[in-house]
Amino acid sequence: MVESRISSSSRSRDLDKLLLRPGNLVGPTFEPGTQLRDDLQEYARILVVGAGGLGCELLKDLALSGFRNLEVIDMDRIEVSNLNRQFLFRLEDVGQPKAEVAAKRVMERVSGVNIVPHFCRIEEKELEFYSEFSIIVLGLDSVEARSYINAVACGFLEYDSNDEPVEETVKPMVDGGTEGFKGHARVILPGMTPCFECTIWLFPPQVKFPLCTLAETPRTAAHCIEYAHLIKWDEVHSGKSFDPDNPEHMQWVYLEAAKRAQLFGIPGVTYSLTQGVVKNIIPAIASTNAIISAACALETLKIASGCSKTLSNYLTYNGVEGLHTKVTEFVKDKDCLVCGPGIFIELETSVTLKMFIDQLEDHPKLLMSGASVRVGGKNLYMAAPPLLEEMTRSNLGLPLFELMDKSPTGVVHVTGTAGKGDKRQSCLRKLRVAFKAVGIADTDMAGGA
Amino acid sequence: MAEPKTKYDRQLRIWGEQGQAALEKASICLLNCGPTGSETLKNLVLGGIGSITVVDGSKVEHGDLGNNFMVSESSLGQPKAKCVCAFLQELNDAVKAKFIEEHPVTLIETNPSFFSQFTLVVATQLVEDSMVKLDRICRDANVMLIFARSYGLTGFVRISVKEHAVIESKPDHFLDDLRLNNPWPELKKFTENVDLDTSDPVVHKHIPYILILVKTAEEWAKSHGGRLPSTREEKKEFKEVIKAKMVATDEDNFKEAIEASFKVFASQGISSDLKRILDDTCAEVDSGASDFWVMVAALKEFIANEGGGEAPLEGSIPDMTSSTELYVNLQKLYQAKAEADFLVVEQRVRNILKKIGRDPYSISKTVIKSFCKNARKLTVCRYKLIEEEFNSPVLPELQKYLTDEEYSVAVGFYILLRAVDRFSANYNTFPGQFDGGMDEDISRLKTTAVSLLSDLGCNGSTLTEDLINEMCRYGAAELHAVAAYIGGVASQEVIKLITRQFVPMSGTFIFNGIDHKSQLLSL
Numbered sequence: 001m002v003e004s005r006i007s008s009s010s011r012s013r014d015l016d017k018l019l020l021r022p023g024n025l026v027g028p029t030f031e032p033g034t035q036l037r038d039d040l041q042e043y044a045r046i047l048v049v050g051a052g053g054l055g056c057e058l059l060k061d062l063a064l065s066g067f068r069n070l071e072v073i074d075m076d077r078i079e080v081s082n083l084n085r086q087f088l089f090r091l092e093d094v095g096q097p098k099a100e101v102a103a104k105r106v107m108e109r110v111s112g113v114n115i116v117p118h119f120c121r122i123e124e125k126e127l128e129f130y131s132e133f134s135i136i137v138l139g140l141d142s143v144e145a146r147s148y149i150n151a152v153a154c155g156f157l158e159y160d161s162n163d164e165p166v167e168e169t170v171k172p173m174v175d176g177g178t179e180g181f182k183g184h185a186r187v188i189l190p191g192m193t194p195c196f197e198c199t200i201w202l203f204p205p206q207v208k209f210p211l212c213t214l215a216e217t218p219r220t221a222a223h224c225i226e227y228a229h230l231i232k233w234d235e236v237h238s239g240k241s242f243d244p245d246n247p248e249h250m251q252w253v254y255l256e257a258a259k260r261a262q263l264f265g266i267p268g269v270t271y272s273l274t275q276g277v278v279k280n281i282i283p284a285i286a287s288t289n290a291i292i293s294a295a296c297a298l299e300t301l302k303i304a305s306g307c308s309k310t311l312s313n314y315l316t317y318n319g320v321e322g323l324h325t326k327v328t329e330f331v332k333d334k335d336c337l338v339c340g341p342g343i344f345i346e347l348e349t350s351v352t353l354k355m356f357i358d359q360l361e362d363h364p365k366l367l368m369s370g371a372s373v374r375v376g377g378k379n380l381y382m383a384a385p386p387l388l389e390e391m392t393r394s395n396l397g398l399p400l401f402e403l404m405d406k407s408p409t410g411v412v413h414v415t416g417t418a419g420k421g422d423k424r425q426s427c428l429r430k431l432r433v434a435f436k437a438v439g440i441a442d443t444d445m446a447g448g449a
Numbered sequence: 450m451a452e453p454k455t456k457y458d459r460q461l462r463i464w465g466e467q468g469q470a471a472l473e474k475a476s477i478c479l480l481n482c483g484p485t486g487s488e489t490l491k492n493l494v495l496g497g498i499g500s501i502t503v504v505d506g507s508k509v510e511h512g513d514l515g516n517n518f519m520v521s522e523s524s525l526g527q528p529k530a531k532c533v534c535a536f537l538q539e540l541n542d543a544v545k546a547k548f549i550e551e552h553p554v555t556l557i558e559t560n561p562s563f564f565s566q567f568t569l570v571v572a573t574q575l576v577e578d579s580m581v582k583l584d585r586i587c588r589d590a591n592v593m594l595i596f597a598r599s600y601g602l603t604g605f606v607r608i609s610v611k612e613h614a615v616i617e618s619k620p621d622h623f624l625d626d627l628r629l630n631n632p633w634p635e636l637k638k639f640t641e642n643v644d645l646d647t648s649d650p651v652v653h654k655h656i657p658y659i660l661i662l663v664k665t666a667e668e669w670a671k672s673h674g675g676r677l678p679s680t681r682e683e684k685k686e687f688k689e690v691i692k693a694k695m696v697a698t699d700e701d702n703f704k705e706a707i708e709a710s711f712k713v714f715a716s717q718g719i720s721s722d723l724k725r726i727l728d729d730t731c732a733e734v735d736s737g738a739s740d741f742w743v744m745v746a747a748l749k750e751f752i753a754n755e756g757g758g759e760a761p762l763e764g765s766i767p768d769m770t771s772s773t774e775l776y777v778n779l780q781k782l783y784q785a786k787a788e789a790d791f792l793v794v795e796q797r798v799r800n801i802l803k804k805i806g807r808d809p810y811s812i813s814k815t816v817i818k819s820f821c822k823n824a825r826k827l828t829v830c831r832y833k834l835i836e837e838e839f840n841s842p843v844l845p846e847l848q849k850y851l852t853d854e855e856y857s858v859a860v861g862f863y864i865l866l867r868a869v870d871r872f873s874a875n876y877n878t879f880p881g882q883f884d885g886g887m888d889e890d891i892s893r894l895k896t897t898a899v900s901l902l903s904d905l906g907c908n909g910s911t912l913t914e915d916l917i918n919e920m921c922r923y924g925a926a927e928l929h930a931v932a933a934y935i936g937g938v939a940s941q942e943v944i945k946l947i948t949r950q951f952v953p954m955s956g957t958f959i960f961n962g963i964d965h966k967s968q969l970l971s972l
């Protein structure tokens with residue numbers, strides 16, 4: 001009965017076998033049939049973050065995996081060195097926004113697919129933008145960007161009164177990453193599987209050379225390059241900042257590094273190495289990107305349709321010596337600041353928004369300064385841009401309790417810069433606020449609701 | 450055209466100019482350009498492969514539009530090979546792309562000599578019978594071959610090459626060649642001139658750990674009858690000895706020495722992997738020997754004579770806390786020894802070449818140098834003929850996989866992937882390929898798989914009903930995401946084979962798209 005609907009002359013000839021036929025090794029929600037196929041086409045909305053090596057592949061893979069509503073966000077423009085793997089771009093596209101060209105090329109070839117490009121920074125988008133998607137797929141090469149999207153997606157997660165995640169608020173993410181012949185793909189179901197932050201140790205910070213080594217005891221070509229880049233540049237070009245994308249700047253660093261290397265008898269300084277060290281270039285090839293993106297796209301299809309089990313939860317691929325793949329089931333950090341139930345803060349009803357923001361700076365788990373505060377969809381205070389700051393400034397003097405419509409408890413999202421010293425970065429945190437006195441009186445009501 | 454150096458920058462950082470040159474010289478033949486084949490070639494074309502020849506006899510149908518990015522609405526009814534080839538050419542104008550509208554099976558049956566013109570053949574979506582025939586053809590013509598197949602949520606990749614020797618295997622983690630427990634005379638002398646008891650604290654904290662360890666090891670040997678630490682206790686004590694030499698707590702060089710002390714404890718001489726290569730019968734060379742084996746023969750002589758049981762020195766040292774002067778001089782010392790070792794090996798290579806009647810200079814200095822530098826990491830991969838694996842797999846391995854939970858799904862897919870080919874030979878269709886008769890297909894596939902297993906001498910009851918059902922559900926579907934994965938794996942292996950860098954996979958890679966617990970099976 002089910003099978004009779006599969007048509008061999010249809011565009012979805014192959015995909016139909018997976019979506020229309022029942023199976024035993026499938027997800028718990030799997031309901032095979034044409035309805036499922038049509039729903040995927042009509043209702044599933046997928047955001048691809050990054051339109052680079054992984055992003056190009058992901059858009060193609062998703063467009064050919066039954067999805068029709070795709071969006072892609074990327075702030076970069078196409079460079080010549082992208083062309084060895086970012087197959088949607090041609091030489092004549094160099095300088096164009098990646099997101100726009102990638103979206104256009106896929107739509108040209110796969111009819112029926114609609115891809116909306118967003119040529120901007122991920123931080124520029126409102127939270128609502130991200131909340132609209134069924135699944136967010138990440139094709140990024142930066143830890144910071146992953147961390148940000150992870151926090152946004154986890155921010156949508158709500159917990160019930162038993163601290164169990166509310167299923168409808170789980171925003172699934174699929175994340176991929178590659179380096180040379182190696183890569184990883186992972187599935188993040190916030191609240192259910194570990195989020196990016198739960199296993200942040202998988203991405204150890206890059207080791208920097210101590211400045212005294214660069215200045216006093218250089219030994220390698222990289223030391224000479226970093227000396228020219230980090231110390232000599234500022235000495236010579238007072239006030240002019242170094243631009244890694246300016247070939248003249250790069251050439252200057254290269255020549256200075258070469259001079260220094262000659263002085264100390266150190267071999268190996270080349271222009272290519274100079275670029276590699278200064279820009280921290282990660283080698284990248286088409287094949288690895290293809291493998292990792294395909295794994296991510298397949299998982300996206302499985303999460304959206306239930307047509308098979310999902311990866312649980314972290315896949316590594318290593319093709320350096322033979323071929324090794326491994327699936328690791330990492331566990332959630334129940335105290336995770338990002339995907340956990342949130343940091344609990346108890347406040348007097350008299351605490352003003354300004355006092356609350358000041359408290360965030362001293363809170364040991366937050367250490368957040370310059371915070372903006374949102375409750376539900378409403379901006380209570382925006383630290384930037386100036387126009388919004390001015391518009392929300394008047395709230396600072398008002399009690400937070402009143403700004404939250406005298407609700408005894410609530411979830412507050414704060415964004416600001418956190419961390420210590422030069423490791424500060426923008427971040428988003430979820431707080432669970434309860435007001436003293438009212439909270440207690442209302443417990444029964446909340447329980448009965 | 451873009452400056453190729455900039456365009457290929459991100460990959461040149463992996464395989465260098467030599468690897469790139471090898472790719473640009475290679476000619477690849479693709480059999481069947483469904484998504485699996487097309488995606489394999491796409492990754493190679495982007496990287497600047499020399500030339501491609503796409504062989505496919507089919508015309509583009511509606512179904513192809515749903516799984517292959519390289520065909521589009523306007524290609525309907527046209528030769529698939531032509532459309533795919535045109536798209537691939539668009540990706541990189543430096544690649545010579547052509548197509549042949551012909552069914553691969555016909556070529557295999559009627560024109561076996563066709564394949565000898567290629568460096569490597571990528572054969573996708575072939576059934577068992579054609580695979581076996583093509584394998585024989587390529588093996589006889591000395592053409593590298595790689596099979597790739599996507600089938601529902603599974604698939605496989607299998608290399609077939611008689612022998613693939615790798616000099617630049619570039620492993621991620623490999624013990625440095627520092628000779629801390631076996632220093633050559635110049636290193637010994639260099640160490641003697643460094644005073645670990647210097648009263649200058651700045652000098653003391655800038656003595657590289659190589660020197661600290663060579664010295665400490667020597668002292669230890671002197672007081673222990675020539676032996677080095679071997680027991681757990683002794684090793685701990687050795688570290689304490691180093692610690693006692695510290696004069697301040699911030700001496701990174703001593704901390705590094707303690708951390709690196711395991712390099713002193715490492716065994717001397719060559720590894721068992723290298724020994725196996727030296728003992729290979731191919732190392733007894735005659736006029737037909739390849740350059741690689743000639744060099745192995747020279748290496749063997751070197752190790753037995755000048756090397757004193759060691760391979761030629763690699764000649765590089767890792768970065769470590771040190772004064773610039775000591776570090777640079779130490780580096781020069783290692784390089785000088787490596788150069789001296791190389792010259793000896795080179796002479797031996799020339800002598801052997803002469804002895805077997807070849808031009809003594811037919812192997813270049815650069816190649817011999819690279820061989821010496823990588824002597825400890827040489828790798829030789831050999832692949833069975835696929836027919837041999839199909840007819841007589843390594844039974845103990847197969848039985849182990851069948852009973853090992855980690856492997857059960859992968860080996861199940863392996864058997865079923867073969868069973869569907871038997872099925873199609875018998876019934877002219879793959880199980881579940883067309884609508885209707887699913888229940889009958891399931892029971893027929895089960896019978897086929899069980900008889901296949903018993904032909905191999907195994908018990909068929911290990912295959913689960915669920916997996917058999919699943920295989921029928923797939924109905925030979927070629928899903929784009931699975932094809933992109935399989936094609937990605939195949940292209941990565943092609944790159945390793947052609948650049949002769951890194952180590953290609955051994956055995957058969959079975960993709961498990963259900964939970965990604967894919968496996969390599971050595972059968």
Ligand SMILES: [Zn+2]
Nearest residue numbers: 195198336339
């Ligand atoms: Zn978390």
